Amino acid sequence: xxxxxxxxxxxxxxxxxxxxxxxxxxxxxxxxxxxxxxxxxxxxxxxxxxxxxxxxxxxxxxxxxxxxxxxxxxxxxxxxxxxxxxxxxxxxxxxxxxxxxxxxxxxxxxxxxxxxxxxxxxxxxxxxxxxxxxxxxxxxxxxxxxxxxxxxxxxxxxxxxxxxxxxxxxxxxxxxxxxxxxxxxxxxxxxxxxxxxxxxxxxxxxxxxxxxxxxxxxxxxxxxxxxxxxxxxxxxxxx
Amino acid sequence: xxxxxxxxxxxxxxxxxxxxxxxxxxxxxxxxxxxxxxxxxxxxxxxxxxxxxxxxxxxxxxxxxxxxxxxxxxxxxxxxxxxxxxxxxxxxxxxxxxxxxxxxxxxxxxxxxxxxxxxxxxxxxxxxxxxxxxxxxxxxxxxxxxxxxxxxxxxxxxxxxxxxxxxxxxxxxxxxxxxxxxxxxxxxxxxxxxxxxxxxxxxxxxxxxxxxxxxxxxxxxxxxxxxxxxxxxxxxxxxxxxxxxxxxxxxxxxxxxxxxxxxxxxxxxxxxxxxxxxxxxxxxxxxxxxxxxxxxxxxxxxxxxxxxxxxxxxxxxxxxxxxxxxxxxx
Numbered sequence: 001x002x003x004x005x006x007x008x009x010x011x012x013x014x015x016x017x018x019x020x021x022x023x024x025x026x027x028x029x030x031x032x033x034x035x036x037x038x039x040x041x042x043x044x045x046x047x048x049x050x051x052x053x054x055x056x057x058x059x060x061x062x063x064x065x066x067x068x069x070x071x072x073x074x075x076x077x078x079x080x081x082x083x084x085x086x087x088x089x090x091x092x093x094x095x096x097x098x099x100x101x102x103x104x105x106x107x108x109x110x111x112x113x114x115x116x117x118x119x120x121x122x123x124x125x126x127x128x129x130x131x132x133x134x135x136x137x138x139x140x141x142x143x144x145x146x147x148x149x150x151x152x153x154x155x156x157x158x159x160x161x162x163x164x165x166x167x168x169x170x171x172x173x174x175x176x177x178x179x180x181x182x183x184x185x186x187x188x189x190x191x192x193x194x195x196x197x198x199x200x201x202x203x204x205x206x207x208x209x210x211x212x213x214x215x216x217x218x219x220x221x222x223x224x225x226x227x228x229x230x231x232x233x234x235x236x237x238x239x
Numbered sequence: 240x241x242x243x244x245x246x247x248x249x250x251x252x253x254x255x256x257x258x259x260x261x262x263x264x265x266x267x268x269x270x271x272x273x274x275x276x277x278x279x280x281x282x283x284x285x286x287x288x289x290x291x292x293x294x295x296x297x298x299x300x301x302x303x304x305x306x307x308x309x310x311x312x313x314x315x316x317x318x319x320x321x322x323x324x325x326x327x328x329x330x331x332x333x334x335x336x337x338x339x340x341x342x343x344x345x346x347x348x349x350x351x352x353x354x355x356x357x358x359x360x361x362x363x364x365x366x367x368x369x370x371x372x373x374x375x376x377x378x379x380x381x382x383x384x385x386x387x388x389x390x391x392x393x394x395x396x397x398x399x400x401x402x403x404x405x406x407x408x409x410x411x412x413x414x415x416x417x418x419x420x421x422x423x424x425x426x427x428x429x430x431x432x433x434x435x436x437x438x439x440x441x442x443x444x445x446x447x448x449x450x451x452x453x454x455x456x457x458x459x460x461x462x463x464x465x466x467x468x469x470x471x472x473x474x475x476x477x478x479x480x481x482x483x484x485x486x487x488x489x490x491x492x493x494x495x496x497x498x499x500x501x502x503x504x505x506x507x508x509x510x511x512x513x514x515x516x517x518x519x520x521x522x523x524x525x526x527x528x529x530x531x532x533x534x535x536x537x538x539x540x541x542x543x544x545x546x547x548x549x550x551x552x553x554x555x556x557x558x559x560x561x562x563x564x565x566x567x568x569x
Binding site for chain 1: 240242243244245247260266269270273274277284285286288290312314317318323327330331334335337338339340341343344467469474475476
């Protein structure tokens with residue numbers, strides 16, 4: 001018996017983008033848009049009470065566009081998204097619009113870390129990040145960590161230490177660990193640093209690694225091997 | 240999630256004007272607001288992104304007064320040299336909350352305005368919540384209220400404030416700077432978050448359209464002797480059952496001044512002025528700390544599932560003050 005490829009499996013399993021927007025909600029005539037936009041910008045310049053009544057402002061809110069054009073720079077490549085629903089999260093933009101399905105949707109509430117990506121070098125939960133907010137920012141996903149066929153040190157270490165079982169949380173774990181090592185170079189603190197009293201240049205002990213990786217949940221509980229993988233790269237980096 | 244329009248103003252004035260649109264809300268890091276929008280608790284018509292207002296500085300004046308910009312990320316604030324050196328209590332509290340991913344997104348002002356994590360508020364399947372639907376009742380009072388308030392609650396609401404940062408800011412006696420249609424003003428930290436009373440849907444003393452621009456800290460007194468203790472169901476990435484921000488200013492073997500606030504026990508960060516006063520002039524020992532703990536919990540009223548919080552809070556206060564006195568982080 002042969003198993004379908006992950007990529008084949010993924011397509012039908014993927015949820016449709018949350019809140020599909022009906023055309024009637026997004027189709028705004030140019031005239032209404034200009035009227036709403038000029039009301040808003042006029043108000044911004046001169047002060048609302050003088051120029052626009054509360055009713056006008058309500059009307060402006062009701063007709064303001066719910067879509068926008070934006071540019072996402074992902075793994076060094078620029079993508080233009082036209083008339084994107086403002087509700088679109090960075091995660092959905094990556095997966096549903098750019099076909100970058102490496103970042104995973106676990107909880108969609110910022111509780112599991114499967115969606116972790118780097119924005120301007122900082123790890124964030126892409127499920128709670130609106131695409132509109134990162135318009136123009138530099139985004140790195142799991143697809144952007146390797147150089148061609150050469151895996152990044154953390155990717156190598158995850159293989160070496162068998163730091164996963166089902167693999168669903170792994171892209172988030174690897175993005176998170178990549179940022180962790182970078183943060184550590186800048187001597188950032190964690191709550192564990194206060195307990196050890198090493199507040200100048202905290203050493204990456206196992207407890208420090210566990211605390212700093214606590215935003216990435218692994219349902220298969222590969223935690224000991226994840227810690228081992230991060231520890232191995234941290235030791236190598238310091239050597 | 241309901242449709243909304245998105246704006247990115249470039250200065251505070253433009254943001255204040257933009258937010259006067261019906262149903263508009265400011266967007267900081269989005270870690271709380273976007274989540275609540277997805278679950279239907281929040282339904283703004285317009286999001287005003289306030290991350291580009293140039294409010295990202297942390298500065299310390301010659302007199303020691305320190306100003307924290309409203310849009311500084313929690314990670315940056317916790318690791319800022321000024322905060323690490325002069326206000327380690329704030330660093331420790333910030334780092335006790337959430338995860339690196341969330342702290343990289345969350346802002347100072349957004350953290351101040353975090354909404355409660357009461358299950359009955361967070362889940363729109365429960366019709367009764369006086370915060371979500373004023374007048375609908377409180378499902379928590381007769382419900383599973385293990386995480387709920389023991390101080391300052393009312394028959395309308397027994398929710399708690401979930402922030403760790405707020406507890407440290409209460410103990411540090413911060414001041415909040417705001418700008419709005421009526422101009423600029425400051426709000427003492429104690430007056431910023433409101434107790435529920437009969438209007439739990441009104442959570443802060445911000446007036447309509449007001450924007451938080453900065454948080455100001457008085458000159459540091461507890462840099463050498465402070466501790467943030469957070470007690471929770473798991474060791475990381477969980478909200479506090481009880482937390483304590485403790486700061487001591489010591490002169491020899493005498494307490495010259497103290498800052499003491501509790502998290503996880505009330506709808507606002509619970510600063511106890513009585514407990515702080517009782518510590519002034521005392522020798523830093525268990526007896527003095529126990530007395531302060533009793534004073535801080537005076538008037539505590541447990542519900543069916545959270546009576547344990549009273550003793551837990553008292554013991555946590557003694558432990559936090561003991562660790563602060565030891566100067567564990569000096």
